Amino acid sequence: MSERPRVRTAEGVLEGRWRRGLAEFRGVPYAEPPVGALRFAAPVPVRRWEGVRPAVEFGPTPPQSGPVRTRTDGGTDWLTLNVCTPDPGAAGLPVLVWIPGGGYLTADTSDPMYDPAALAAAGLVVVSLAYRVGAEGFAQLDGAPANRGFLDQIAALRWVRRNIAAFGGDPGRVTVAGQSAGAGSVAALLTMESVPTEEPVRAMDPARAVEPEWGMEPEWVMEPARDLFQRAIAHSVPGTHLTRALAERIARALADRLGVAPTAAGLAGVDPWRLAGEVTALGAELPGPYGEWGRLARTGVAVGPVVDGEVLPESPWAALAGGRARGVELLVGHTRDEFRLFSVMSGRAGTFTEEEARTALELFAPRPEGAAAYRAAFPGAAPGELLETVYSDALFRMPSLCLARANEAAGGTSYLFELGLAATGFGGALGACHSLDVPLAFGTLDSPNGVGLLGEDPTAAARAVSRELRDAWVGFATSGDPGWPAARPDGAWLTRVLDAASGTLPYPERASVRIWEDHYPTPFGLGE
Template sequence: MTTMMGRGGGMAGEPEVRTAAGAVRGRWRGGQAEFRGIPYGRPPVGGLRFAAPVAALPWEGVRPAVAYGPVAPQSGPAVTSDPSRSGAAGTPADADADADADEEWLTLNVRTPDLGAARLPVLVWIHGGAYIAGASSDPSYDPAALAGAGLVVVSLNYRVGAEGFALIEGAPANRGLLDQIAALHWIRRNIAAFGGDPERVTVAGQSAGAGSIAALLTVKPARGLFRRAITHSVPGNHCTRALAAEVTTALADRLGTAPTAAGLARIPPRRLAGEVTALGAALGDHPERWGRLARTGVPVCPVLDGELLTETPWPALAGGRADGIDLLVGHTRDEFRLFSVLSGRHGTGPDGTGGWTDEEARAALELFAPPPHGADAYRAARPRATPGDLLETVYSDALFRMPSLRLAEANAAAGGASYLFELALAATEFGGVFGACHSLDVPLAFGTLGSPTGRQLFGERPAPEVRAVSRELQRAWVRFTTSGSPGWAAYDPGPQLTRVLDTASSTVRYPERSSYEIWRGHDPAPFDLP
């Protein structure tokens, strides 16, 4: 059941679609039909807390789908109120919703340019947020421009923090990934009713969203649910079972309960999320206990549980235990600069080149450079680098750049077509101090330069070259989602062709040559107990 635009261009009522669980009514926005907050799973609370996702119950009548669903409790230093309840992206909070609505964390949103179309390509966005935060309602993810280019765009919420990724005795591991798989099953069953083609689904994500997709590339329950993947700034974060169990024990000890599903279920979700924030802030005080995890400030991430995830994505693909697909993967040039600036450390030293100390740079190299000689190789490759330069380079490489590059190589080894890019365009605000930092690519790809994040990075009136890069990246997404090629040559271990997006974009040999040589043959290693 659908309600369409009239032939004269007017609106014949609000758009309605019947899904497998019941009918939903959305809104027309800019000539496109948008549906927000559609449940793909039951609220994972009460008896379903810490359980694998369970399909949403059917409903009678027509369900309003005009407000974003609430997000799982958020953790981290930048936690704010739930954007979905405060009118983010122009959406008012639903004051009439019943109390249980705040626990409907498993919802998704669909924006379609043509409800009456058949088999439009589908782009599914999985948000980032370090596995502890994030929401599909972020204004940076406004799908209007991509839908206007002919894509059906889906975005989803999933469990984050301890609810989604803590290893808990008596509960399945990696519940956040299981949520994403459940959403992809919903899309396969229902997207045709919105004009999309279930056989032409591309998953896309940045940061933790990209890391999630890297995992989904290799797990059996996700096979056949998507055809292509776009991954920006793939993180290398995975935990061993031993380390993940130690994190859960620490959380439970702080809360005075047992590290089990029964024990933690007695803790209100928001209180548990707050304890994840507190533990993350305390990790750095005890590197002897937490090892490399101490330097991230994020206590939970995907776990090598031996069931859903038996190994990290890189050896799984390169070793032929997973099939390669069409993959568009890339990173920014100055990934770690964002965190360096936000911590007040970049550019604050006596010489103006950086506030990181020799000791901090040495610790970063010892912990994150590939063994056994990576630390010496970084110093040899950059003999005049300041401590800040060395630290930012090794963190950029270990946390995002090399996991992205190695994923391109592993996917190609598995028989897929990988297309690699580096974003070198620098932010223009604050004197350009952010450089081409982590997350700079998001408003460029979505064409949301007018969003709060876009304005903070590129100003109220983005320069023509910024708009040009945004158009190029959007076109690459649309072409790749539609045809499997973004418009430049596929990556090959020989020529290593890489698209560098900048004021004058070009396709060249992979530009971070010294980092490539240092990391040759080294995949990101999972975090483990020291």
């Protein structure tokens, strides 16, 4: 094991490193850098290289937006992925492809919270991928395809199909997984049924591989994104999709700030990190002058997936429930107190007013009776409790449950969970908050974010929940069985509640279910 591990991919030879007995390959390009003439374009296949390419460092982070962002000057090779395998000489190992979240504004595969070592040591080949976020990935621009971040993910999954056998993985046993925006990406991938490949004929039949002269137009073929994986894991699925009309209005507002046209050509001359900063600034202003943007104005996120009618023809829930996409083996769930993280981190916990609660109900409760139904279901709730409940439901809990319901309607099998274990960080104020499940699933309780959420000495209950959730991922990716029964309508949507004393129960948020019974998440539109 003293020599560095090497693998031969379709694009060339990679040399990684050994870490904790595992072979790790970092910063592997799956597409050409999306800059210059390729900026705001669909991903283009990476050129083949001669010799041995080092793969020991993470690739440069794509431009990030949001209040916490760090500019990197490591280059523009943003479309890279990382592979960690227990044995590159093996064959047929199950594969888990991790899509990091971050509100569609950030996506950093180098976060220690995503360390794949525990999952790989349990027998999985773990892939994590970087993709374009913010305006680079999701701004609706004339002259550019919509949802470029999703197209990047599809390009990475095609790389996995071509190459993962060289790392010991089985291209016919791939599970895609994500949390928050990563889970929203998984939901979209389930239903993007008509996506052109970005590669020539070799994408469909490697035996007929032909390498076109660089710069030639590739031979495009249509292929369902769903054919690139067999199972899916989605934690805290966000219900935030935009209509095309709203996305176009946002693009105009963003371009106006920069004094350019809201087109790919107009924005091409703007530094990518400056553009990312303007997305951050626009998001911070949303509750003010942009009341016409309806629900979106209350999220603080100015860009996101667009139901554009082409790349993403309709929302995942509508496509699955309407029979226009087929179901899958799906492990899906959420935390109990999803919105608490945002209340605490913004310094607003315990300070929300009755007026703010009323606005939240008017915007996010299902219409027309949802606001009154919440008041009736939670009669003694303080304004902050009511606001957190409706935000948790509308943004994460109900979209997650609805994805399970829609997947079941499409002929799939869904396994539900709710994380009820409370975080111990921040003086216990976080509850079972958004993102707490990530270090538990990866077994990275000692990462900076893990320590922040669970303390330097996690409780025995936290360690037990971490083992169960990690085992659920491994079991599900390996055989489709997370360790508890599937959720069925006739079984009151059986749910694994992960807590100090875990158990399998009817779905616990019954009051919210009754309010949302006949509703699926709808795209955010102008004024709504």
